[in-house]
Amino acid sequence: DADVTQTPRNRITKTGKRIMLECSQTKGHDRMYWYRQDPGLGLRLIYYSFDVKDINKGEISDGYSVSRQAQAKFSLSLESAIPNQTALYFCATSDIGEQYFGPGTRLTVT
Amino acid sequence: EDQVTQSPEALRLQEGESSSLNCSYTVSGLRGLFWYRQDPGKGPEFLFTLYSAGEEKEKERLKATLTKKESFLHITAPKPEDSATYLCASKAAGNKLTFGGGTRVLVKP
Numbered sequence: 001d002a003d004v005t006q007t008p009r010n011r012i013t014k015t016g017k018r019i020m021l022e023c024s025q026t027k028g029h030d031r032m033y034w035y036r037q038d039p040g041l042g043l044r045l046i047y048y049s050f051d052v053k054d055i056n057k058g059e060i061s062d063g064y065s066v067s068r069q070a071q072a073k074f075s076l077s078l079e080s081a082i083p084n085q086t087a088l089y090f091c092a093t094s095d096i097g098e099q100y101f102g103p104g105t106r107l108t109v110t
Numbered sequence: 111e112d113q114v115t116q117s118p119e120a121l122r123l124q125e126g127e128s129s130s131l132n133c134s135y136t137v138s139g140l141r142g143l144f145w146y147r148q149d150p151g152k153g154p155e156f157l158f159t160l161y162s163a164g165e166e167k168e169k170e171r172l173k174a175t176l177t178k179k180e181s182f183l184h185i186t187a188p189k190p191e192d193s194a195t196y197l198c199a200s201k202a203a204g205n206k207l208t209f210g211g212g213t214r215v216l217v218k219p
Contacts, residue, residue, distance in 0.1 A: 004153075031205060043154070043197070043209040050205070058206070090153050098144055099207060101153035 003027045004102035006091050012108045013081050021076045021105050023091030032074040033092040033099060034058075034066060036085075043090065049074060081109040112137040114200050116210035123188055123217045131183040131213045133198035142201040143181045145174050147194045148212070154197055188217045 004025045013019050023032065034046040035058075045058030047066040055066060063085060067075045078085055086109050092099040113136045123129055135143065142161055146154035158167045160176035167174050171192060173184045183196055195214045199207040 040211065042211040043199075043207075045206060048206065092153075094205065096205065097142070098156045098159055100156060101146075103153050104151070106151075 002103065004091060004093055004100055006102040006105050008105060009103065010106045012110065014110055015082055017081050019078045019081055019107070021089055021107070023074045023076070023102055025072050025093040027093055027100060029093040029095050030071060031094045032068065033094070034074065034076045035090045035092065036060065036087040037090060038087050046076065083109045085109050112200055112202055112208040114198060114208050114210035116198055116213050118213060119211065120214045121216070123185070123215065125189055125217055125219050126187050128184070128186045128188070131185070131196055131215070133181040133183070133210055134179060135181070135200045137200045137202045137208065139202050140200060141203060143176055144199045144201065144207065145181070145183055146197040146199070148197055149194050185215070190217050190219050193217045
C-alpha cells in the first residue's frame with residue numbers, strides 16, 4: 001500500500017461549490033503539506049502543518065483552508081471554488097528531511 | 111526571498127547521450143538541496159538530498175552534485191525509462207521547500 005494516499009484522484013466541480021481534498025499517510029511523520037502544481041509554475045506551497053496543533057499558511061493560501069484531524073490526516077478545503085483553482089494538488093509528508101508526495105488530485109473547476 | 115531556477119526547461123536526448131541539468135538557487139542558509147523525479151500524472155519521487163558544496167550522490171545513471179550556487183543532475187548513458195520531469199528544491203530554515211520549474215527530459219531510443 002502507498003505511504004501517502006489522496007482522495008479523490010480526480011474531481012470536476014462547479015464554480016462556487018465547496019470541495020474537500022483528503023490526505024492520509026502511514027509513514028508516521030509529524031509534518032504534512034499541501035501544494036498545487038500548474039504548468040510552467042512548478043509546485044507552490046498552500047499550507048503546512050508541523051504537528052496536529054500547528055497550521056501555517058504557505059505562499060498561496062488565499063481561497064483555501066485546511067484541517068489536521070490527526071497525525072496521519074490533513075485535509076484541504078476550497079470554500080467556494082473558482083476556475084483558476086483548476087490544478088493538480090499534492091499532499092506531502094516529512095520528518096526533518098526529504099518530503100514524500102502522494103499521487104495527486106486533479107481538480108477541474110468549471 | 112528564496113529562488114530556484116532550473117535549466118533547460120526541456121531536453122531531448124538520444125539513448126546513450128549523456129547530459130546535465132542545472133539548478134541555480136538563491137537561499138539564505140541552505141539546509142538542503144533536493145532532487146525529485148516526476149512522471150506524468152504522478153507525484154514527485156525523491157531522488158537525492160545534498161547538504162554541502164562539493165557533495166555528490168549517485169543512483170544508477172544519475173549523479174547529483176552541489177556548489178555554493180548551483181546543483182547539477184548528470185544523466186549518464188540515459189535510457190528511455192529515464193524520461194521524466196526532474197525537479198530540484200531548496201530548503202532553508204523551517205523545512206519548507208522552494209521548487210524550481212523543472213526540466214522535462216525525453217530520451218528517444
